[in-house]
Amino acid sequence: MSRTRNPRGQGDQLREDLLDATEALLAELEDERRVTIRAIVERVGVTPPSLYLHFPDKAALIRAVVARRFATLAAATQSAAGPLEAAGDPAAALRAGCRAYLDWARDNPGSYRVLFEIQRDTELERPDGTTGSEAFDQLARRIAGCQQARMADPAADAGDLAAVVWAGLHGIATLTVLRKRFPWPPIEQMLDRLLTGIVGLPPVGAATTGEPITEGPVS
Amino acid sequence: MSRTRNPRGQGDQLREDLLDATEALLAELEDERRVTIRAIVERVGVTPPSLYLHFPDKAALIRAVVARRFATLAAATQSAAGPLEAAGDPAAALRAGCRAYLDWARDNPGSYRVLFEIQRDTELERPDGTTGSEAFDQLARRIAGCQQARMADPAADAGDLAAVVWAGLHGIATLTVLRKRFPWPPIEQMLDRLLTGIVGLPPVGAATTGEPITEGPVS
DNA sequence: ACCTGAACACCGTTCAAGT
DNA sequence: ACCTGAACACCGTTCAAGT
Numbered sequence: 001m002s003r004t005r006n007p008r009g010q011g012d013q014l015r016e017d018l019l020d021a022t023e024a025l026l027a028e029l030e031d032e033r034r035v036t037i038r039a040i041v042e043r044v045g046v047t048p049p050s051l052y053l054h055f056p057d058k059a060a061l062i063r064a065v066v067a068r069r070f071a072t073l074a075a076a077t078q079s080a081a082g083p084l085e086a087a088g089d090p091a092a093a094l095r096a097g098c099r100a101y102l103d104w105a106r107d108n109p110g111s112y113r114v115l116f117e118i119q120r121d122t123e124l125e126r127p128d129g130t131t132g133s134e135a136f137d138q139l140a141r142r143i144a145g146c147q148q149a150r151m152a153d154p155a156a157d158a159g160d161l162a163a164v165v166w167a168g169l170h171g172i173a174t175l176t177v178l179r180k181r182f183p184w185p186p187i188e189q190m191l192d193r194l195l196t197g198i199v200g201l202p203p204v205g206a207a208t209t210g211e212p213i214t215e216g217p218v219s
Numbered sequence: 220m221s222r223t224r225n226p227r228g229q230g231d232q233l234r235e236d237l238l239d240a241t242e243a244l245l246a247e248l249e250d251e252r253r254v255t256i257r258a259i260v261e262r263v264g265v266t267p268p269s270l271y272l273h274f275p276d277k278a279a280l281i282r283a284v285v286a287r288r289f290a291t292l293a294a295a296t297q298s299a300a301g302p303l304e305a306a307g308d309p310a311a312a313l314r315a316g317c318r319a320y321l322d323w324a325r326d327n328p329g330s331y332r333v334l335f336e337i338q339r340d341t342e343l344e345r346p347d348g349t350t351g352s353e354a355f356d357q358l359a360r361r362i363a364g365c366q367q368a369r370m371a372d373p374a375a376d377a378g379d380l381a382a383v384v385w386a387g388l389h390g391i392a393t394l395t396v397l398r399k400r401f402p403w404p405p406i407e408q409m410l411d412r413l414l415t416g417i418v419g420l421p422p423v424g425a426a427t428t429g430e431p432i433t434e435g436p437v438s
Numbered sequence: 439a440c441c442t443g444a445a446c447a448c449c450g451t452t453c454a455a456g457t
Numbered sequence: 458a459c460c461t462g463a464a465c466a467c468c469g470t471t472c473a474a475g476t
Contacts, residue, residue: 031338033252069353114399117397159406163413166390167394168383168386168387171387171388171389172390174389178338182352183378190382190383193380194267203332
C-alpha cells in the first residue's frame with residue numbers, strides 16, 4: 001500500500017515509529033485484540049516481517065508500549081498531586097493524585113486495559129514483581145505523608161492501606177467503563193468514601209451531603 | 220477425528236454439550252482468547268459449522284456461558300452468606316458473602332475474567348444495564364440489613380455503599396491474580412478494611428488482642 | 439433434520455530473497 | 458544493513474453438499 005517510507009540511513013527510527021503507531025492504534029481501538037500487527041505496520045508503511053527486526057514477537061512490542069504508558073500514568077498522577085516533599089496539604093495532594101489516576105483511566109481506556117487487565121503471558125514482570133510500581137510507591141508515600149500530618153490512621157501500615165486504596169481505585173476505574181449503564185454514584189463520592197473510610201482522611205470540605213462536586217480547585 | 224458422536228434423534232443435546240465444553244475449556248485455559256471454536260467443537264466431537272446451528276457467532280456462545288457462570292457465582296455467595304432474611308448476625312453474613320465472592324474469583328479465574336473484564340462488544344447487557352446483578356443486589360440488601368441492625372453507617376445509601384464495596388472486591392479479586400508477586404497484605408485484612416472502613420461494620424473478633432495483624436517476613 | 443468438506447478472509451510468524 | 462514476497466499454521470465464519 002503505502003510505499004512512501006523506506007528511508008535511508010541508520011535504522012532504529014522504525015522502532016520508534018512502530019511504538020508510536022501501536023500507541024495510537026491502542027488509543028483509537030480501545031482493545032488490544034484489534035491492535036493487530038498488520039494494522040501497525042501498515043500505518044508505518046512497512047511490511048509485517050520488518051517488525052521482527054526490532055521485536056521478537058507481538059508480546060514484546062506490547063510490553064514496550066506498556067512501559068511507556070506506565071511512565072505517562074505516573075507522570076499524570078505526579079503532576080496532579082505535586083512533588084512528593086511539597087509543603088502543602090498532604091491530604092489534598094493524595095486526593096488529587098487519586099483523582100488523576102481515575103481520570104487517566106477514563107481517558108485512556110485502551111492503555112489502562114493493557115496495563116492492568118491483560119495477563120502477561122510470560123510472568124515477565126520485573127524481578128521484584130512490581131511492574132509499573134512507580135504510581136503505587138507514590139500512593140504509599142503520600143499516605144505516609146498524611147499519617148505524619150495526623151490526617152490518616154496512624155496505626156496502619158501505609159503500604160497496606162495503599163494496597164486497599166489501589167484495589168478500590170482499580171475497581172472503580174474498570175467497572176465504571178465496563179458497566180456504563182450501571183447506576184454508579186458520582187466518582188467523587190466513591191473516591192471520598194475510599195479515602196475517608198480506608199485511609200482515615202477528614203471528609204472533604206465541610207459538608208459531604210452527596211452533592212456532586214464538579215471540578216474543585218485542588219492545589 | 221472423533222467421529223464417535225453424531226447421535227440420533229432430536230437435537231438440542233449438542234447445544235448443551237457445546238456450553239459444557241466451553242465452560243470446561245475456560246476453566247482449564249483461564250483465558251478466553253485460547254478458548255477457540257475449533258477446540259470447543261473438537262472436544263464435543265463435531266466440526267465447526269455445527270456450532271452455528273445453535274449460536275449465531277462466538278460472542279453469543281460466550282454470552283450464554285456467561286449467564287450460566289453468573290448464576291453459579293450468585294449461588295456461591297448466597298450459600299456462603301445464608302438466606303437473605305435469616306435471623307443470624309447480618310454482619311457475619313455480609314462478611315461471608317464477600318469472602319465467598321473473593322474465593323470464587325480466585326478459584327475460577329477464567330470465568331471471573333469473562334464475567335467482569337471482557338468488553339461486551341455489543342453493549343448487549345440487559346435493558347436495565349445490570350447483567351449479572353443478582354450478586355450485587357444481594358450485597359446491597361445485606362448492607363441494608365446491617366444498617367437496620369445498627370452495625371453499619373445508617374446515613375449512607377446502601378446501594379452507594381455497595382457500589383464502593385463491589386469496586387473494592389473487584390479490585391482485590393483482579394489485581395491479586397494479575398500481580399501475583401506483589402507483596403499483598405492478607406486478603407482477610409483487606410476485606411476487613413473494606414467492610415469496617417466503607418460500610419462501618421465493627422472490626423472482626425474485636426475483643427481479644429486488639430493488635431492489628433502484622434504479616435510475617437516478606438522474603 | 440442434522441452434520442460435514444472445503445473454502446474464505448483474516449491473524450502472527452518465518453524464511454528465502456532482493457537492493 | 459534493511460526491507461519485501463510468499464508461504465505456513467492458525468483463527469472465525471460461510472456455503473454447498475451429504476445422509
